[in-house]
Amino acid sequence: MTAPAIQMKGVSFSYDRSPVLEGVDLEVEEREFACIIGPNGGGKTTLLKLFLGLIEPQSGSVLVFGGEPEEARKRIGYVPQYARFDPRFPIAVLDVVLMGRLGKSGLFARTTSSDIKIAKDALESVFLNNLEREPFANLSGGQKQRVLIARALASDPEMLLLDEPTAGLDMHAEGHFNRMLNDLNQRMAIVTVSHDLGFVSERTQNVICVNRTVRVHHAKDLTPEMLDDMYGGHVRAVDHDHNHPEDCDHGDH
């Protein structure tokens, strides 16, 4: 049996003295489709940085594919939020995707013909092969998002990690996007991080709920009513109740 994609045991993390995450246990299997949700400030970004080995926990252990996150992070295809980018940066779509090959090439990062083929294939799997020469700045939000996924795919990852993947997408684009991720899930684990429950795919096995502590729900146990309920619960937690992390886990009430 191979190691799980992500395994966290008893992880706590704090910036200065205020704890952000406490006693987190979670596991993401290989080929799993997991959604991490929680209110803003609940520790989602911190969780994500721990997966990628950008920060280290004060206590507990984080294993990615059975090894140290810093070693294993090359096997993760990280997809940041497209809104973070300079909207006027002059770069062609294909050149963005080629950045996914950076870790695979040498000191001077020379682009080989196989790199270009891999990049073009990656663009094809997000249905953007006709836009490779287009400036990244000219694309719509949804297209930029897909280019960033193609960039992650170009690095030949065993897991995709997507930060707020549906922020700024309309309902139609979201459905399309969802089907695309479902296809990719045949090949690799997918973990999405989102501040709301708007995005839970039908393939989602686990919903990981983060608000200082972590609760994992099996998606198949969740009824639509429970999802509505939990979504309402987490909105309430954002509005009024920062001190009760249990509010995120509405199932206990």
Add this chain to the structure above:
Amino acid sequence: MGFLTALPESIFLQTALATALLASIACGVVGSFVVTRRITYIAGSVAHCVLGGVGLARYLQVVHGWSFFDPLYGALIAAIGSALLIGWVTLRAKEREDTIIGATWAIGMAVGVLFISKTPGYNENLMSYLFGNILLVSRSEVWLVVVLDLFVLGVCGLFYKKLLAICFDEEFARLRGVHVEFYYLLLLCLTALTVVLLTTVVGIILVIALLTLPSAIAGLFSRTLLQMMVWGSLLCCLFTLGGLAVSYDLDLPPGATIIVIAGFFYLCAVSLRALPFMRRFLT
């Protein structure tokens, strides 16, 4: 006598022109990185520290007889030193970046003023360092400009992909195993070298405009960073050449003339971009 008729006979003008064109190439390339990575103010701070280096070099030359210590060497040491200092502080010390940039900016200049005040018979040349006097570049300095130019372009060419990656998405580059901090410091050093090259053309005070304006104009219509660099270099050549010619013909200071021309074209380009029918041509 006009600029073009004087050019074949005047060794001063030929030297000046060669220096300006050489510096322009590095200017377009590094300027594009500076504009997209948004480190214009670091470049400004480094430029003002150059006065400290130049002051020190002149002080050692005149007072202590270190005749080999050309002001250009002092400028290089001060520029690289201040670039690494700012880079190291922003990466490591978690100090506010703009505070460090502002402080380095003024301290570098203050050091320069102190050395110059203690150097006898030197005050009249202060203006030429502050505002540039390309006609004062000597033949031996042109060779140093050539070497610096080739070095900057060579390093940019070799590490283009990595530098592009840290300008576009530093976090992703780090996750792909790129030594982000090394390449950031490398970029600051390249910026420092280019600043020194350009101070020979327009002087310390005016250098950030020449470093950024040609690339900023090129950025309005370029589809890739490489295009932005090529057009940035061409525009910089055009501005320095035009500035030299106009300043020669009208007996104006060349540095200031170059900057006013570059600024005029930048304002025109930005205004044009605001017109609805221009949107199709500009990204």
